[in-house]
Amino acid sequence: MQTFKAKIQIRLKSGILDPQGQTIAHALQSLGFSEVQAVRTGKLMELQLQAENRKAAEDVVKRACEKLLANPVTEEYHFEIAEAEEDVTV
Amino acid sequence: MQTFKAKIQIRLKSGILDPQGQTIAHALQSLGFSEVQAVRTGKLMELQLQAENRKAAEDVVKRACEKLLANPVTEEYHFEIAEAEEDVTV
Numbered sequence: 001m002q003t004f005k006a007k008i009q010i011r012l013k014s015g016i017l018d019p020q021g022q023t024i025a026h027a028l029q030s031l032g033f034s035e036v037q038a039v040r041t042g043k044l045m046e047l048q049l050q051a052e053n054r055k056a057a058e059d060v061v062k063r064a065c066e067k068l069l070a071n072p073v074t075e076e077y078h079f080e081i082a083e084a085e086e087d088v089t090v
Numbered sequence: 091m092q093t094f095k096a097k098i099q100i101r102l103k104s105g106i107l108d109p110q111g112q113t114i115a116h117a118l119q120s121l122g123f124s125e126v127q128a129v130r131t132g133k134l135m136e137l138q139l140q141a142e143n144r145k146a147a148e149d150v151v152k153r154a155c156e157k158l159l160a161n162p163v164t165e166e167y168h169f170e171i172a173e174a175e176e177d178v179t180v
Binding site: 003009010011021024027028031033035036037038039040041042043044045046047048049050051057060063064067068069 | 093099100101111114117118121123125126127128129130131132133134135136137138139140141147150153154157158159
């Protein structure tokens with residue numbers, strides 16, 4: 001078994017309204033950041049997991065995204081997997 | 091003026107407890123993902139902004155992170171800037 005680290009990025013699909021992003025954009029504008037035109041927010045997750053090999057790790061992360069981490073109706077995800085030389089700080 | 095797109099990743103500093111990540115790790119484990127050992131969560135923000143050049147855009151994003159987007163006590167951020175050929179879908 002090897003230890004892998006997966007970096008998952010979860011974003012709202014384009015066309016899905018992002019009220020949190022709009023609020024942040026307005027907050028930035030009222031703080032004087034008039035250059036900022038729009039903000040979209042998303043989530044970042046780093047998983048540390050054990051798997052036989054990279055293919056198996058990818059499979060686990062894909063299933064985890066589809067089952068729990070991302071909402072397939074409104075969100076899209078992508079991830080990168082790396083072998084972890086050392087443990088993620090937890 | 092050019093349009094730039096900044097991708098900002100905001101993470102908890104190592105050593106800072108992440109109860110949300112722990113909850114997700116437990117949820118995954120009770121769904122049968124026993125391979126998952128730990129989860130750390132973070133935030134993803136995509137800013138669309140106008141600036142004279144890349145250097146000016148970097149400066150705006152850095153100030154925005156320090157003033158509003160990230161909590162310098164508990165969080166660390168890093169970002170990438172790209173010229174936007176087309177508008178970000180908002």
